[in-house]
Amino acid sequence: QVQLVESGGGLVQAGGSLRLSCAASGNNLSKYCIGWFRQAPGKEREFVAAISWSGGFTYYADSVKGRFTISRDNAKNAAYLQMNSLKAEDTADYYCVAGGVVGATRSKEYDYWGQGTQVTVAS
Numbered sequence: 001q002v003q004l005v006e007s008g009g010g011l012v013q014a015g016g017s018l019r020l021s022c023a024a025s026g027n028n029l030s031k032y033c034i035g036w037f038r039q040a041p042g043k044e045r046e047f048v049a050a051i052s053w054s055g056g057f058t059y060y061a062d063s064v065k066g067r068f069t070i071s072r073d074n075a076k077n078a079a080y081l082q083m084n085s086l087k088a089e090d091t092a093d094y095y096c097v098a099g100g101v102v103g104a105t106r107s108k109e110y111d112y113w114g115q116g117t118q119v120t121v122a123s
Contacts, residue, residue: 001026001027001112002024002025002026002027002029002032002098002111002112003024003025003026003112004022004023004024004096004097004098004112004113004114005022005023005024005025005096005114005115006020006021006022006094006095006096006114006115006116006117007020007021007023007117008020008021008117009094009117009118009119010118010119010120011120011121011122012086012119012120012121012122013121013122014086014087014088014121014122014123015085015086016086016121017082017083017084017085017086018083018086018119019080019081019082019083020036020080020081020083020094020096020117020119021078021079021080022034022036022078022079022080022081022096022114023077023078024077024078024079024098025077028074028077029072029074029077029078029079029098030053030054030074030077031053032053032098032099032100032111032112033050033051033052033053033098033099033100033101033102033104033110034050034051034070034072034079034096034097034098035047035048035049035050035051035070035096035097035098035100035104035105035110036048036049036050036070036081036094036095036096036097037094037095037097037107037110038090038092038093038094038095038119039092039093039095039116040089040091040092040093041092043092045095045107046061047061047105047106047107048060048061048064048068048081048094049061049064049068049069049070049081050070050100050103050104050105051070051071051072051079052102053102055071055072055074057102058070059103059105061105063089064083064090067083067084067085067086068081068082068083068084069081069082069084070082079096081094083119086119086121087121087123088121088122088123089121090119090121091119091120091121092118092119093116093117093118093119094116094117094118094119095113095114095115095116096113096114097110097112097113097114098110098111098112099111099112
């Protein structure tokens with residue numbers, strides 16, 4: 001079992017940056033792939049980014065490629081999502097997830113979910 005807690009969300013102006021954090025407890029996070037999903041009001045949940053167990057392999061949704069960076073620190077049992085050049089369309093609740101396999105982009109492929117942190121980008 002893994003418990004995930006996100007933090008770092010908030011209100012930011014378009015073009016600004018935020019860094020989301022995901023803290024894990026209960027089990028060693030290094031056993032799992034880590035991902036971030038988001039869900040905007042009235043829209044379906046969508047994949048944002050993911051990183052392999054060692055951190056050597058990362059992949060992103062086309063909509064965030066070049067602007068967002070996922071990373072992890074297994075020693076701290078944590079993962080991060082650095083979000084730069086934010087746009088109004090990035091406004092959503094962001095969820096940290098764990099499990100899956102390398103390359104997983106579907107929500108059902110991940111076993112553990114955090115409660116989410118809200119990101120609002122003002123245009």
